[in-house]
Amino acid sequence: MKKSVSAFALASVSAVVLAGCASSPEASGSDDVIQVTASTNVYGSLVEQIGGDRVEVTSIISSASQDPHSYEASARDRLGIQNADLVIQNGGGYDAFIDTLLEGSDAHVLTAAEYSHDYPGADGHDEEEHDHADEHAHQAEENHEGHDHIEGFNEHVWFDPHTMIHVVEGIAEELGEIDPDGKAEFTAAADEIIGDLEGFEADLETLAADANGAPVFITEPLPGYIAAAAGLIDVTPEGFAEAVEEGGDVAPATLLDALEVIDGGEVKVLLTNAQTGGSETQRVEAAAEAAGIPVVAFTELLEDGSSYAEWMRVAIQNLADALDS
Numbered sequence: 001m002k003k004s005v006s007a008f009a010l011a012s013v014s015a016v017v018l019a020g021c022a023s024s025p026e027a028s029g030s031d032d033v034i035q036v037t038a039s040t041n042v043y044g045s046l047v048e049q050i051g052g053d054r055v056e057v058t059s060i061i062s063s064a065s066q067d068p069h070s071y072e073a074s075a076r077d078r079l080g081i082q083n084a085d086l087v088i089q090n091g092g093g094y095d096a097f098i099d100t101l102l103e104g105s106d107a108h109v110l111t112a113a114e115y116s117h118d119y120p121g122a123d124g125h126d127e128e129e130h131d132h133a134d135e136h137a138h139q140a141e142e143n144h145e146g147h148d149h150i151e152g153f154n155e156h157v158w159f160d161p162h163t164m165i166h167v168v169e170g171i172a173e174e175l176g177e178i179d180p181d182g183k184a185e186f187t188a189a190a191d192e193i194i195g196d197l198e199g200f201e202a203d204l205e206t207l208a209a210d211a212n213g214a215p216v217f218i219t220e221p222l223p224g225y226i227a228a229a230a231g232l233i234d235v236t237p238e239g240f241a242e243a244v245e246e247g248g249d250v251a252p253a254t255l256l257d258a259l260e261v262i263d264g265g266e267v268k269v270l271l272t273n274a275q276t277g278g279s280e281t282q283r284v285e286a287a288a289e290a291a292g293i294p295v296v297a298f299t300e301l302l303e304d305g306s307s308y309a310e311w312m313r314v315a316i317q318n319l320a321d322a323l324d325s
Contacts, residue, residue: 271296
């Protein structure tokens with residue numbers, strides 16, 4: 001396969017195992033900056049880049065040892081939400097603990113999952129002009145009643161560059177409403193990130209053309225959006241990834257089917273979540289390694305000191321390298 005993805009600027013490694021944290025400063029209570037609380041450092045990092053010195057950001061989850069699906073909020077987390085001017089959550093059931101913390105809060109709320117075309121009830125976006133950010137942000141702000149896991153919806157939307165273009169626009173829009181004097185700065189910073197995201201869309205289109213529908217095994221839905229954008233065919237037996245994501249046991253028959261798929265020689269790459277899994281995923285990974293199938297591992301949080309764009313660029317590059325091996 002030709003290696004023609006244009007924006008792959010970082011050195012490749014054998015797998016993407018990214019963990020760590022973005023900065024999480026203590027809330028100062030200063031009236032001079034916008035207080036922002038994000039559920040994870042993925043969104044916290046984006047706010048820091050867009051808001052610059054005009055924001056102070058706290059990312060509740062910034063360690064790979066913390067699972068947002070099952071995170072139990074602390075009193076400190078609740079205080080951070082109550083003092084926030086803007087709260088950013090993923091939604092879709094991913095970080096449902098935020099919804100409880102929002103009770104009684106009058107903060108602006110942005111829910112990233114609601115910007116996805118796949119989100120139930122989404123009306124879609126104008127492909128020429130990304131002008132729906134304000135509408136979605138206010139929709140999220142009015143809905144503090146909770147987001148249970150949505151059957152059939154992949155909530156890991158930060159790996160969907162197109163959705164994230166709208167999320168970045170939404171962040172800039174919300175910050176501009178809170179601090180009108182900084183609106184031009186927010187928009188300019190957001191445009192830089194959007195340029196990166198549009199580059200990632202182009203990279204994945206190129207990868208799709210080169211990969212020509214290569215079959216992959218995905219142990220957990222986390223990398224599903226990247227795989228789909230790269231035109232890859234998911235041959236994971238039904239029920240395997242869902243069981244892993246929910247923290248349950250994979251049915252014995254499903255595990256047997258999974259091992260047969262791996263041993264059958266059809267799978268080009270195994271895509272995993274480095275933060276989740278169990279004995280069943282370990283068996284599948286071992287079978288893949290024994291069969292000479294490359295394993296690419298993704299995580300749900302940013303590496304310490306890494307920007308969102310750097311994180312995504314490495315993820316796409318490593319997928320390209322594995323497909324080319």
